[in-house]
Each structure stands twice: as structure tokens, then as C-alpha cells.
Amino acid sequence: MPKLVANDIATVLKKRISSGEWIENGRMPPERDLASEFGVARNTVRRAVSFLEEDGTVVRHVGRGTFLTATNPASMAAVVGRMEGTSPADMMEIRQLLEPAAASFAATNASAMELNAVREAHKIACEAQDMPTFEHWDAEFHHRIFACSRNEFLKEIHNLMRILRNQAPWFEMKKRSFSEERRGIYCSEHQTVLDALLRRDPESASQAMLAHLKTVERNLLGR
Amino acid sequence: MPKLVANDIATVLKKRISSGEWIENGRMPPERDLASEFGVARNTVRRAVSFLEEDGTVVRHVGRGTFLTATNPASMAAVVGRMEGTSPADMMEIRQLLEPAAASFAATNASAMELNAVREAHKIACEAQDMPTFEHWDAEFHHRIFACSRNEFLKEIHNLMRILRNQAPWFEMKKRSFSEERRGIYCSEHQTVLDALLRRDPESASQAMLAHLKTVERNLLGR
DNA sequence: AAAAATTGGCTCAATATTGGTTCAGGGAGG
DNA sequence: CCTCCCTGAACCAATATTGAGCCAATTTTT
Numbered sequence: 001m002p003k004l005v006a007n008d009i010a011t012v013l014k015k016r017i018s019s020g021e022w023i024e025n026g027r028m029p030p031e032r033d034l035a036s037e038f039g040v041a042r043n044t045v046r047r048a049v050s051f052l053e054e055d056g057t058v059v060r061h062v063g064r065g066t067f068l069t070a071t072n073p074a075s076m077a078a079v080v081g082r083m084e085g086t087s088p089a090d091m092m093e094i095r096q097l098l099e100p101a102a103a104s105f106a107a108t109n110a111s112a113m114e115l116n117a118v119r120e121a122h123k124i125a126c127e128a129q130d131m132p133t134f135e136h137w138d139a140e141f142h143h144r145i146f147a148c149s150r151n152e153f154l155k156e157i158h159n160l161m162r163i164l165r166n167q168a169p170w171f172e173m174k175k176r177s178f179s180e181e182r183r184g185i186y187c188s189e190h191q192t193v194l195d196a197l198l199r200r201d202p203e204s205a206s207q208a209m210l211a212h213l214k215t216v217e218r219n220l221l222g223r
Numbered sequence: 224m225p226k227l228v229a230n231d232i233a234t235v236l237k238k239r240i241s242s243g244e245w246i247e248n249g250r251m252p253p254e255r256d257l258a259s260e261f262g263v264a265r266n267t268v269r270r271a272v273s274f275l276e277e278d279g280t281v282v283r284h285v286g287r288g289t290f291l292t293a294t295n296p297a298s299m300a301a302v303v304g305r306m307e308g309t310s311p312a313d314m315m316e317i318r319q320l321l322e323p324a325a326a327s328f329a330a331t332n333a334s335a336m337e338l339n340a341v342r343e344a345h346k347i348a349c350e351a352q353d354m355p356t357f358e359h360w361d362a363e364f365h366h367r368i369f370a371c372s373r374n375e376f377l378k379e380i381h382n383l384m385r386i387l388r389n390q391a392p393w394f395e396m397k398k399r400s401f402s403e404e405r406r407g408i409y410c411s412e413h414q415t416v417l418d419a420l421l422r423r424d425p426e427s428a429s430q431a432m433l434a435h436l437k438t439v440e441r442n443l444l445g446r
Numbered sequence: 447a448a449a450a451a452t453t454g455g456c457t458c459a460a461t462a463t464t465g466g467t468t469c470a471g472g473g474a475g476g
Numbered sequence: 477c478c479t480c481c482c483t484g485a486a487c488c489a490a491t492a493t494t495g496a497g498c499c500a501a502t503t504t505t506t
Contacts, residue, residue: 005463005492011248028452041494046454055300062454063502076303076386081381090376097324098317132237133278152305153313157380159302171243178249220256228481253464264483269465285465286491 009038009048017057017068018081028066086164088173092217098157099142099213100206102149103193107202110148115197118144122194126187127129131178139165141190145197145209176218189215232261232271240280240291251281251289257320308386311396315440321380322365322436323429325372326416330425338420341367345417349410354418358397362388364413368420368432396443405442412438 002188013028022028031049035042052058058075060066110118121144125137139162146158164170189212196204240376245251251322254272258265275281283289333341344367348360362385369381387393412435419427 006250007250032453043495044454044493047492049454060454060501061502063452065453065502076383079382079386080299080303080380086376090374092333093374094321094376094380097320101320130234130237132241132280135241136278136280150314151316152307152316156302156306156309160299161360163299163302167243167246171241175241196302255464264485266484267482270481272465283465283492285489286463288464288491 006044006047006051009034009040009045010051012038013048013052014057017052023066026068030067032066083164084167088170089221091161091164092213092221094160096210096213096217098154099145100210102146102151102158103197103205103209104202105149105151105154105199106145107200107205109150110197114144114148118148118197119194122187122190125190131175134183135174138186138190145193158193171212173220177222182219185215186212229267229274231366232257232263232268233274235261236275237280240275245291249291251291253288255412265314267375274309304385306383306387307390311393312444314384315436315444318384319440321377321431323433325369325374325377325381326420326428326432328372328374328377328421329368330420330428332373333420337371341371341420342417345410345413348409348413360411361409368416403434408438409435 013034016022028034028049029037031042031045034049035045038045049058049060053060056069060064060070106114106118118141121137121141125134125141128134128137143158143162145154149155189208192208193205193212196208236257237358239245251272252260252356253258254268257272261268272281272283276283279292281289282292329337329341341364344360344364348364349358351357351360366385368380369378372378412431416427416435417429417430
């Protein structure tokens, strides 16, 4: 059994809360009780609860206790929770909206240094010997294009997509869809995107990215 | 079984990571634990982990541990945190990407009941006597279009945008940009969108929505 | 109303955990 | 013999946890 640290305890607490524990009166047990239950010092529990407090999951009152915040469906936390159930099909649909646009913005706005970073990620991905390394640098290629789109909000949406794609249901799918042949296709498609970026050609960049995402979608969802 | 060397261990670790191990809190076991698990010296594990660090799979912190990049749940919270600083210009840019698409999806996918809900929101907004009421039903009009786009992820992104737009800097901006004349323009543009939806015409719906957002952008950002 | 108990807020020094580094040795293969 | 890699150990530096104590706000009991 791994040692529990504050972060782990925060995770456990979140799970319990989202599974409806303590919901009847919206009140969490006292920190001292949690500490003895988890077998850690009270300070550690305090840090864990602080995390929950920071992201608005709970509110603390001296002398009264720690309370679950009313579950507001429009809260950031709730949105994030629901996003975790995003289906691959839905996400691919949105990727096909956002990534061509990001590529187009990048062709216009990127600095030479940023484009170099994109080129580098592409190069490493092409030369990767194993699937995890390829995976990682493939994702990095896309990420770096968003990074030079000069739209902060777009970048953050992509970060969300990245996180979601690293979660359970996607793993299986990516593993199944991987093959040496497909890797070659992805590399050549990335090359087309990169060339358009280097030519500073927004229209071509957008089209090339869209074409690439269609390929990815076919491979991933088997259509 | 051949003797394990650093490279082999790196491969095993990558496999474990890509199969979702340690994903719940994004933290790898301490090097000393891995060493005893694999039955090798800690130095060897260190070299293996160094490979993962080099290709960016993992980040190490003295005293804290080794963490998977881009997969820790805390990063979700970090993303939405950063989103709070989104500039109106950036968000308008993305709205112009997503809302026309949402309108297009809605024209194809919406049920008659859902379209009725859109129509109702439009009607109440047009008849609204005061700015907060108009504001609310204007937002509701857009929201209900997303609601029938049949893409859960898109809906949640729109929820995020809604939350952000209800925060302080936006509120001021909306107050400044409001006028009776503009309200009339918005209503007639909404009408055009609604008509296209009712005709089940994705292309027109998308175009009408884009035109509307251009107007909003001009008013909001004064361009 | 007063006293006692409960509960979160806070501090601090001691201890434990964890990655970073170095070094002397050993064994396998050229 | 030489080279390369692994072993085992020790120590360092950054960070986290511990355990204890006291305070302040609130609730419960007397």
C-alpha cells in the first residue's frame, strides 16, 4: 500500500463527495476525525481539505465545521466533471472545428522560434522508436501549434482536450488504433501541415490539419 | 529471462504509463520503491526515469516525487483557473468558430420540442422590458441552440464560456454596450438564425449566427 | 448566563520522504 | 586488458509529514 500524502487524501475526499457521501447534511467530519481515520496527522488532512476549499468544493467555518458547497450545475467544477464523460466522437467533432482554426491562426501569428518548436516536435515524433514516445511528441506537435495561435482561450480548451484524451477510455482506443503504417501516414500529414505553416499559408494549414484529423477520426473510430 | 538494464526498465515504465497506471493522481512511485520492485539498484531506475524525463513523459521534483505530465487531475482545475483570465477578444474569436457550428448541428439534429424552446427564448428576449431580462433570455437563446447540437463536449465548452461571461469584466462591458437600438438589431438577427433552424437549413443557420456574432463583437469591442 | 466542549486557524521544531550526486567496486563481453 | 553498465552505499538538498500546542469562533451543556 502506497503511503498517503495530502494530494492522495484530497483525491479520496473528492471521490467520496462525488459519490454522495456526507450529502445528507452537507457536512464533512471534523479534521481530527479524518486524520485518525486516514492515520495521518491533522496538518496533512488540513492541507488536503485546503485543496478542496481552493477549487470551491467545500467551505470551512471555524467552530462549525466544513461543508459541501451547494452543487451548482453551472459551476466550473461541475462543468469539468461532466466533461470527463466526453465521448471520443464528440471530441473529434470539436477538434475538427478548432484545430484547423488554430493552424490558420498559427500560420499568421507564430514567431520563427515558435515554428521551430513545432518543427522539432514533428522531427522527434517521426524518429520515435516506440509508441509512447511517438504518442507524446505527436500530442506535443498539436500542442505547439495551439501555443502559437495567440489565443489564450483556444490554448486552454486544447489543454482540456489533452487532459481528457489522457484518460481511461482513450487509452484503449489509441492502443488499438496504432500501427506502424498509420504512424507513417500521420508523419507525412504532419509534414504537410508544417510546410503550410512555414509558408505562412493559413488556408493550406487549415485544410491540411482538417485532412489529418479526418484520418485520425477514421482510425480511431473505425469509420 | 534476460537481465534488466536501464533501457528495458524505461520501456516497461512507458508501457505502464500508457496503459493508464498511476493515472489517478499522476504520481509515480518513489525511485527507491521501483528499484526494489524491479530488483535493481536505484541508480539504474534513476537512469530509466531520466529517459522518461528527457522525452517529457514525466517531471521530477526533489522531495515531492515524479509526476506524469498532462495527466494529473489538478491540471483540470489549473486550466479552468487560467481560463478566468480570458480576454473578451479571444473569446469572441472562439465563439465565432463554435456557435456557427452549433447552429449548423442544431439545424440538423434538433427535435421539434427543442426548437420550440429556442423559439420561446427568442420570444421572451424580444419582449423583455429591461436589460437584465433581455440579457438572460438572450443568453438562454444561445444556450438552447447549443443544447440541441447533440454534442456534449460542445455544450460544456459553451457552459464554460457562459460562466466566464458572467464574471466581472464582462458585466461592465455588456452594460456599456447596451442600447435600445442594438437590442432591436440582436432580435432581428436572432430571428434570422431561428428561421434557418426551423427551415432545417444548416448552412444558413451557420451564416446567420456568424453574422450575429460579428455584430456582437463590433458592439462589445468597439471595432 | 456561564461553563465546557467542539471545531477550524495557525505556528514551529523535529523527523521522514524523495530526487540529485558521487564514488568505489564487480562482472560480462569485446 | 579495457570498456561499459550495473551495484551498493553514502551523503546532500528540497519538500512533506508529524506531533504538539495554543488561539478564536461556534455550539452544546450546565
